[in-house]
Amino acid sequence: MSQVGSLSSFTYAGMAGLSLASFFGVLKLWKHWFIRRDERISKDADLQALRLSLDEARSDAQVKEEAMSLLRKELENARKQLDVVGRLLEGARTQNQALGEQVKQQGEALQLLRHETLQVKEEYARTLKLLEARTQELKGAEAFLTKADVLSGAEVLSMLNTLNSEVYQTAALVAESFQFRPKRTGADEGQGDRAEGEGEETEEMAEVYASTTDILGPRMMELLKSSEHHDDPTLIQIAFQAGMSAYSNWIISSWYFEDPDDERLLDEIYGRVREAEEQAVSGRWRALTRAHVQQLNSNHEPDLAMYFIDAFVNILLTAGVTDTRSELQEAIASRFADRVGVVVKSAQRLRKAIGEEVTSCDFEVIYIAHDSPFDPPRMDDSLAGAFEERRGEAEPVLCTTDLGLGRLVRAAGRVGEWEQNVLLRPKIALESGIDELMSIGSS
Structure with a gap:
């Protein structure tokens, strides 16, 4: 306490001893100290703020560094x-x-x-x-x-037998339906009148005789012309059979019922094909050609039945029937058209069968032309009695009454060699048999 008093005394003493200038100097210094203190405080605050800012900056820098x-x-x-x-x-x-x-x-x-x-x-x-x-x-x-045949040989043979039977029945039916007058001889009354009449008929009858000769041959025509038929029409029947057999053979063997020159050309071509090719090829060629060539005249197919009717008319006129041609044609057509149609259809069916439906072989209808030599191994005499009596004599065939059937097959691999079998021999008539028949009928 004493020290404090001393100090105060000293202070007051010192202060008393100071001059005014010193006082103002001290005051100025004091003021300056306060200013410096404030500045220092401010700087410390600033420094502290700077430190804080630095810390923040460091922290921020650290964060930013991170x-x-x-x-x-x-x-x-x-x-x-x-x-x-x-x-x-x-x-x-x-x-x-x-x-x-x-x-x-x-x-x-x-x-x-x-x-x-x-x-x-x-x-x-x-x-x-x-x-x-x-x-x-x-x-x-x-x-x-192809070698498959539509028909067998037995079926073809049966068809031909049917055709021959129909020809026979039709010939007999037509022959028995006409009446024949006895032919007048030179001693008969009215010979001059008949001769005069014959002279008037010569031109017309010449055509009739020529047509009959074309179908049956001259010898049969003469027999029809000269023989008596009023008691027995058998010769007329045989002539009808021969005429129908001739036309049936033509129908069966024809390619398409046209120009004979064309028929011969096709026959020649087919003959060469048969010689050069195997049976299968030639058979099919024939079948296809037959089938297609027939279509050439499909729009104007001939009336085949009229050939048969005309043959009947010519035979009857040659035999001495006094009816006119037109009368005979009308009578036969009206009474026997159905019968003739059956024969024509049978011939056409056989034509198709032989020509188009069988290729593994060649079936040929056998028709013996008139005046051909009679050959017993190849043909049968339809009038067997005359045949037995005249076996050793060479006699020409008068006509064919029944068609025959042959079978031909080309030998495999051998050109021009054929295997031939006769399945049905044709039946013919000999003039000797006719003579015997006529003599029996007149006795």
């Missing part, structure tokens, strides 16, 4: 990823370039493939067209090479 480090890491990772992406991109570019080359190659291959496809399509079209042509050729070849 962020920067993180960013560096991320950047490094990004660089690594970029390297990876770069490598991938380079690989992709390489792959893309390779793919581009592949696309280019595939484009070229596609273009080539399109070109080849076009060529293949064109080749396919050509092949298809060729296949169609070959298919048609194969069908044609199959048609030629």
Whole structure:
């Protein structure tokens, strides 16, 4: 306490001893001290603020450094990823370039493939067209090479027997339906009148005799002309059989009922085909030709029945029937058209069977022309009694009454050699048999 008093005394003493200038100097110094203190306080505050700011800056810098480090890491990772992406991109570019080359190659291959496809399509079209042509050729070849027959030999033979039977029955029926007057001799009354009448008929009858001769031959025509028929019409019946057999043979063997020159040409062609080709080929050629050539006259097919009726009329006129041609034609057509139609249809059916429905062999109807030598091994005499009596004599055939049937097959691999079998021998009539028959009838 004493020390405090002392100090105060001293202070007051010192202060008292100070001059005014000193006082003002001290005051100024004191003021300056306060100013400096305030400045120091302000600076300390600023320093403290700076320290805080520095700490914050350091903290922020640390955060930023950490962020920067993180960013560096991320950047490094990004660089690594970029390297990876770069490598991938380079690989992709390489792959893309390779793919581009592949696309280019595939484009070229596609273009080539399109070109080849076009060529293949064109080749396919050509092949298809060729296949169609070959298919048609194969069908044609199959048609030629097939050996299947529609009918057997026994069936063909049965058809011919039926035709012969129908011819016989029709001939007998027609012959018995007409009345014949006795022929007048030179001693009969009115000989001059008859001669005068015959003179008037000469031109007309000459045509009748010529037609009868064409069908039956001159000897049968003379027999019809000179023989008596009022008691026994057997000769008329035989003549009818012969005429129907002749026309039936013509129908069966004809290609298409036209010009004989054309018929002979087709026969010659077929003969050459038969000589050069195997049976299967020649048989099919014949079948196809018969089938198609018949269509040439399908619009104007001849009236085949009229040939038979005209033959009947000419035979009756030759035999001395006094009716006119038109009267006979009308009578026969009205009474026997159905019978004649049956014969014609049978002949046409046999023609189709032999010509078109059998190819493994050749069936031939056997018809013996008039005046041919009588050959017992090849033919039968329909009048057997005369045949037995005149066996050793060479006698010409008068006419054919029943058609026969032969079968021919070309020997395989041998040109011009044929195997021939007679399935049915034709029946003929001899003049000696007619004479015997007429003598028996007149006795």
